[in-house]
Amino acid sequence: MMPRFHxxxxxxxxxxxxxxxxxxxxxxxxxxxxxxxxxxxxxLGADRAxxxxxxxxxxxxxxxxxxxxxxxxxxxxxxxxxxxxGYFTKSWPRRERAAYMRRFGGVHATGEQAVRLLPxxxxxxxxxxxxxxxxxxxxxxxxxxxxxxNGLRALCRLxxxxxxxxxxxxxxxHRIVEIAGTVGPRPAxxxxxxxxxxxxxxxxxxxxxxxxxxPARHELPLGRATAGYGQSPEAWQPYGAERRLPITGYTxxxxxxxxxxTRVVDARTGFGTLAEGPVLVLIDPxxxxxxxxxxxxxxxSQRLPEWATLVAVADRHDAQYAERxxxxxxTVTDRLGRAGERRIRQILHVDQLIxxxxxxxxxxxxxxxxxxxxxxxxxxxxxxxxxxxxxxxxPDPGERTDD
Numbered sequence: 001m002m003p004r005f006h007x008x009x010x011x012x013x014x015x016x017x018x019x020x021x022x023x024x025x026x027x028x029x030x031x032x033x034x035x036x037x038x039x040x041x042x043x044l045g046a047d048r049a050x051x052x053x054x055x056x057x058x059x060x061x062x063x064x065x066x067x068x069x070x071x072x073x074x075x076x077x078x079x080x081x082x083x084x085x086g087y088f089t090k091s092w093p094r095r096e097r098a099a100y101m102r103r104f105g106g107v108h109a110t111g112e113q114a115v116r117l118l119p120x121x122x123x124x125x126x127x128x129x130x131x132x133x134x135x136x137x138x139x140x141x142x143x144x145x146x147x148x149x150n151g152l153r154a155l156c157r158l159x160x161x162x163x164x165x166x167x168x169x170x171x172x173x174h175r176i177v178e179i180a181g182t183v184g185p186r187p188a189x190x191x192x193x194x195x196x197x198x199x200x201x202x203x204x205x206x207x208x209x210x211x212x213x214x215p216a217r218h219e220l221p222l223g224r225a226t227a228g229y230g231q232s233p234e235a236w237q238p239y240g241a242e243r244r245l246p247i248t249g250y251t252x253x254x255x256x257x258x259x260x261x262t263r264v265v266d267a268r269t270g271f272g273t274l275a276e277g278p279v280l281v282l283i284d285p286x287x288x289x290x291x292x293x294x295x296x297x298x299x300x301s302q303r304l305p306e307w308a309t310l311v312a313v314a315d316r317h318d319a320q321y322a323e324r325x326x327x328x329x330x331t332v333t334d335r336l337g338r339a340g341e342r343r344i345r346q347i348l349h350v351d352q353l354i355x356x357x358x359x360x361x362x363x364x365x366x367x368x369x370x371x372x373x374x375x376x377x378x379x380x381x382x383x384x385x386x387x388x389x390x391x392x393x394x395p396d397p398g399e400r401t402d403d
Contacts (some may be wrong), residue, residue: 006040007176008076009055010096010265012086012123018209022102028156029082029122030057032169036080039173053080053176056096073100077180078116080172083137088130090256118175120168123151127206133259140171166198182282194278200383208260208361210238210251211308213300214284221289225320231288233266236284239350243266247282247353254357260365278368280361281336283344285321288331295334307362307371309345310336 006336011029014162033055040052054072073079079100087093101117121137140148146155146164155165157396213235217229228237245253248264255262260278281304289295304310314321321328337344345360347353 002085003051003075005051005054005072005076006044007036007053007078007080007118008073008096008100009036010093010100011055011082012084012093013056026153027152027335028153029055032156033057035166035169036173036176039169040132040176043173043177048348069096070099074103076100078118078176080176081117081119083119083125083130084120084132084151084153085129086123086259088133089259089261092256092259113276115232116179118172118179120172121147121151122153124149129175134269134364135163141168142174143167208255208262209279210248210250210255210262210264211267211279211281211300211304212264213281213287213297213380215290215293217291219290221286221293223320224286224289233284234264238315239353240285240315251280251282251357252352255361258358258361260361267296267372269390278361278364278383279305280364281308281310283310283312283326283332283336285314285328285332288328288335289324294316294331302334302337304342305372306366307367309310309360309367310342311345311347311360313353315350379395 009029009032011026013026034054037052044052049248054076055071073096079097081087081093097117101103119133119137121134122142125134127134138148144167147168151162152165152168155161155168166371195333212233214233215229216232216235217226218231219228220229228240230246231238234245236248241246252262252264281300288297288396312329314325316322336342347356
């Protein structure tokens with residue numbers, strides 16, 4: 001049975017790239033979590049053997065990890081969000097927050113705090129970005145200017161701010177205990193991490209779009225092995241046990257670690273406009289082996305912007321693919337390549353995927369910046385202003401000159 005957690009600590013990090021890949025967890029978050037847990041435990045007089053809170057420091061990919069995290073979120077009284085610029089450019093912390101608030105957002109406190117969401121300023125946010133979220137964090141540091149100026153992370157790291165750091169941590173602990181004690185019993189049940197609408201998960205700003213062209217398990221051509229396929233194209237794992245995270249999840253995580261707000265779209269069900277932002281298309285060649293798949297390729301070809309970067313992903317050790325590689329590749333090129341106008345790159349083994357994905361993402365961004373049209377804002381001047389000198393020998397501003 002999942003124990004009760006008085007708080008869940010959410011911070012800016014990405015979902016894992018793989019079981020053996022380094023995480024982007026923040027050591028200072030671990031220090032804060034330990035200190036905050038002690039403060040909450042002291043206030044509650046709780047047995048130190050029982051955890052006061054939880055934070056995701058040992059993330060592992062896969063369905064089991066997500067279900068475990070969903071159960072933890074469902075057992076947490078308060079959601080503590082450590083806001084930073086990275087919190088709003090990565091989809092994973094936004095997914096945690098959206099999933100939690102959809103489950104608990106309707107529960108109101110009897111005091112001044114109206115929800116179970118408790119934000120703290122971890123790294124300062126520019127005043128013009130996320131002003132409501134930024135304002136919500138500042139009450140915690142009232143009377144402590146170093147908190148608003150530097151954020152809690154700097155206070156945690158620098159010895160010169162030790163007293164201010166502990167003052168803010170104590171306030172945070174008191175708020176957790178106050179909220180947990182006044183909002184009433186938690187609704188029972190786990191929190192769903194997946195199946196959230198894009199507006200709750202996709203970070204704001206120009207999106208980096210990953211389009212997936214792959215069959216779901218029930219759409220596979222006759223005789224094709226089902227290993228590596230799931231209920232939807234987004235679940236496609238071309239390298240199976242070597243890379244258990246779906247390739248769309250891996251690509252998203254790499255892009256977000258490069259600072260890009262990212263979304264994944266399923267080409268079968270429509271993907272809205274692709275007119276703004278870089279586009280990377282991941283293609284399973286086996287989609288070309290069914291009539292519906294070929295129709296999808298043709299339909300998508302008409303909607304892809306000129307700057308889209310296309311990548312066919314397959315496993316060279318797959319005996320079935322080795323037998324069909326030439327004709328599958330030719331069909332994909334015929335449907336998407338526009339008779340050679342579009343270059344389709346290939347990834348044929350997992351080491352190549354890991355090595356080239358960052359450069360492919362960078363290339364997609366450069367192609368967008370180079371090729372995408374630039375639209376002047378509505379009401380923009382049709383001609384650019386000129387700088388005119390004040391010397392008497394300069395021509396009159398209204399006088400036409402050969403220059």
